[in-house]
Amino acid sequence: MTLGEYRVGISFNPGGNVLVADIKKKAAELIDICNDMKGEISDHAEANRCWALAMTAFEDAAMWAVKAATKPCR
DSSP: OOHHHHHHTTTOOTTOOHHHHHHHHHHHHHHHHHHHHBTTTBOOHHHHHHHHHHHHHHHHHHHHHHHHHHOOOO
């Protein structure tokens, strides 16, 4: 399991929702890209801070998108 897959909880989808699976897969891919780039492009601390913030933002975005995809209509 990659870091991105772990952070978005890729295996947790009790309803088998296809949209949820897609959201989590794409967010995991983005997190993994950022994680791979930390230290690759630059060892500069500020660049690594930006990569870490981006990973957190993708994790947050996935959570909110999954919530929107699974929120029952009133």
